[in-house]
Every structure is written in structure tokens, then in C-alpha cells.
Amino acid sequence: MKPYYSVLRLRLVHGMQYRSAAFAGMATQFFWGFMYIMIFEAFFSHTNSNPPMTLEQVVAYIWLQQAFLALIALWFRDNEIFDLITKGNIAYELCRPCDLYGFWYAKLLAQRISAALLRSIPILLVVFILPEPYRLTIPENIETLLLFVMTMFVGLFILVAISMFIYISVFLTMSPTGSLLMLGVVGEFFAGLIIPIPFMPDWLQAIAYALPFRWTMDFPFRIYSSNISETDAWVGLGIQLVWLFVLVSLGRIALKGALNKVVVQGG
């Protein structure tokens, strides 16, 4: 495990240097957060039917999204790995005595965690003291909070496993744009990043629940605001782990296949 831990640490320390990017990111995230909440506020004040989530739950959903964007956004990428594949520096990665899947996985994980640490803490500090209805409420009890943290972590691991497919696809396509766009748009929509999944029409919800994407954010965020019950949360955690296993296994097989046919670009 040592090499994976080392790459994680190096990336983490390195990623923490990007302070101005974090500040700029935070400003954007506040803007989006307020905008979304205002839209939902207008919606809630005019709706007659019974909405699937309370405004308080939606506010929590949105602020958590904004605070942990680096942990849930599929477009968040490592251009170094793309360059490695398309320009041929992959040659060096391939003659290391460690498993490439694990190595890249650790690198991507570290990158997301370091970006999230810089952004999430200041955002959370602010949104906890905002006036109603913009304030982020604290979870009902400590157990809910713990469940949230656990599922959020497993969700992050699932997300990195999904994003690995983008990198693997570059071996075939030689350009990250296509897979990044496709997986980014589809994945983020079905994760609930555009509209929370409970607000989708039933048939669309059915699709979202059948795909792995919602387990990365929709699920933990709704645990946080108690929209999902504790029992359902435990069951969901099991399903999360199954998805993680499936995605990592598929990713490993795909990478192995790609490496057997690898061509080192550029002589």
C-alpha cells in the first residue's frame, strides 16, 4: 500500500498550493448555490402539490453539492494523465512495479480530496451561519451525520472508479473531450447535480436509480437531511459497496485490455 499512500500524500500536499483557484471556485459556488436556492424558493412558494423534499432538505442538498463539488463533479479531471497517454510518457508509468489502476486511482483520489479540503471548509463555515431559509441545517442526530460521512466516502470511491473509465477510454480515442463530455453530462444529470432526483418524473427517477451515478451524491446528501431513513441508508451503503466492487473490477479489466494493445505515442 505504501506507493499508493505516497502518491496520495504527494498529490495532496501539491494540490493544496492552488489557493487562488480555490478562492475563485468558492465565489462561483456561492453564486450557484444562492441562485439554485432562490429558484427553489420561488417554486415552493407557488406549488400546490406536495413536494417530495422540504425546502430545508433542498437547501442542504444544494449547499452540500456546492461545498463538495470537487468530490462529485465528473468534469474535474487530471490533465497529466491525459497527456501521459496521448504524448507517450505512459512508457515510464508502465515500467513501474506497481499496479497502474491503483496508482492512478490514488492520484485522482488525492486530487479531489485536496481540492475539496480547500473549498469545502470555508463554504461550510459560511453556510451554517446564513439567515433562514438559506442556512444549512445540521443533521438530526450524530448517527445521521456518521452515516452521511460514511456514504459520502464510499460515494467518492465510486466516483473515482467511474472517472477511471474516462482515462481508460483515451487509450482508444486519443482525445479526452468526447468521453469527458458524454460521461460528464449524463453522469452529472443522473447523479442529481442539475435537479435533485426526487423532483424528476417517475420514469426518469427509475433510470437514475438503476445507474451508479446517484450513489456518489444524491444518496449521501439525502441521508444528511434525513430525506432517506436510517434503515434505507444502511441498505444503500451495501448497494454502494456492490457498485464500487463492480466498477473497480470492470475498470481493471478494461485497463488490462487497453494495456495489452497499448502503443506508445511519439516514437
Place this chain on the structure above:
Amino acid sequence: MVIRVNGLAKSFKVAKRSSGLTEALKALFYRKHTIVQALQDISFSIEPGEIVGYIGPNGAGKSTTIKVMSGILVPDQGTCEIMGFTPWKNRANYVKNIGVVFGQRSQLWWDVPVIDSFELLKDIYKVSYHDYQENLTMLIDLLNLKDIIHTPVRQLSLGQRMRCEIAASLIHNPKILFLDEPTIGLDAVSKIAVRKFIQDYAKEKKVTVVLTTHDMSDIEALATRIILIGKGQLFYDGSVTTLRESYGSQKILTIDYQKSNVELDTSLQSLILSKTEERIILRVDTKTANVSKIIGQLSSQVELIDVSIEAEPIEDIIIKLYKEYQI
């Protein structure tokens, strides 16, 4: 025998398209591919401790061979056994024993100080703290890295970076070293530094080195044996001395003499490369002519001031080889 390569073959599929819009549109539906035979039937074996120069013109298949031998590419045919391993089969166990430098690529992390990359490599190769310290001290000393090791890689010059790249490949004390154009793009001083380092290091650690280069002075300074390939085929495998004996029989004879207008009689077998009133440069094939007789003949006609005999540069010998094999 530490490296045994037998009947290695590898081909690549290359997409072809002529220029122009119509051709580009056609390529949307139908793509032409050509098969490029990068290696065909390459066989050789290398003894422990040998320094082998692996040479050939651009596109000959040198880098492809190195990549196969370091386990990166899977060949179409043939076997390769290095220290008992088949490189592309037990990659993880095998690569611990080799160090690879790709002169045109970089393994150091671009944005972080060199030392951070070294420490990461130490963990990747699971080198013990003690071995790492000892090795690092030696590498810093031999490659003169003391002042640059805490600088981010993006701020290093090419020569400095290459020295760090070489050090990075040696952190784990490999038994076999594959150097793919380690001196590419370096100035004369850096080249000599790198060369000297490889020489000293190979001697001290008794490592086996396979080196590809286009710089024949690298070969002259380092290699005891050369393997020449072209168009994916092996053409010559032997010592540098034998190569000189069989192809380098020509000597360049430069003779300075007192200014004289005498029409020199150089009837003996030699070719005049240039001639002025004070100097004549001749190419003599020692197989057919005798150098001392030529000097004797000239000294009887003019008063000699200085005579120098040089062996033909290895560069020219290689060019001759390329020509002979039409590669």
C-alpha cells in the same frame, strides 16, 4: 547470459490519409491502414556487465526493442528472457530489476521539486531508507545534483533535467539499464558528464547497459559491443574493434610541409582529399597501401614539417555500414 532475445517481431498498424478535404471525408467511411513492420526476427544475447550500443537510423526499431525489453510493448512473435523473466508477462516482478531512461520523455513530476519525485520512486520501488540514502548520496555526488534537487522540474534546463532523470531511474539499484537516447539534445559539456557517469556507474555497480543513441561518440566512449539494426532487421553484432578492423581500414593522413610548388607525385594508392601549397590530406586504405611508403615517397619530394595519421571517424564507418545494407 542475462538477456536473451530470440526471433522478436512487432508490427504497428498506421492509419494513412492523403491531404485534402475529399480524402478526409472519404476517411470517415473507409480508412486505409498500412502495417509497419517495426521489428522482424531480431535475435541477440548479452552477457552480464556488457555495455552494448544499440544503433541504427531513425525508425530502425531501436526504441521498439527497448520498449519490448522493458515490458511495455507486447511483441507479435519471438521470445525474450531477461534475468529469467519474460518482460511483458511478469511485469511487476521484472521491472524492479531494470532501470529505464527515455531521453525524449520525462518521469519526474513537472510541478514538484526533484527530490519529491525521488522519494515517490523510493516508495514505489520499496527501497529501504538506508539503501535510498546511500544511493542518493552517491547519485547526487556523481551527477552533481546538489544545487538542483530542491528545484521544481519545470525550472530546470534540459541538461539538468536529464541528469535528474538518470538519477531517478537508478534510485532502486537496477541490475540492467536501458538507456534510450540519454544524450539527446544535450550540449557537449553535459554529454560528457552523462557519458562519464554511465561509465563510472556501470563499472562500480557492474550493471549491464543497453544504450541507443545517434551520437557515435557516445558509442565510442561507452560501448564495447554494438548491435546495428535497420528497418527492423539486425545487420551487425560485434565488438567496436572488429568493426574498425573490417570497415575502418582507411586512415586519414595529413601532411604539412615547407611551401613548395613542386607537383607532388602521389602515385601510390591513396586518394587526395585536399591539397594546398603547404598541406596535403590523403585517404589511405591500409589494406591496399602502405602508410609509411606514402610518407617516404612524399618526404623525398618536399621537406615535411608535421605528419598526422587519424583513424577514420566511427561516424563514417557507420554511414558506410548504413550504405552497405541500404538502410
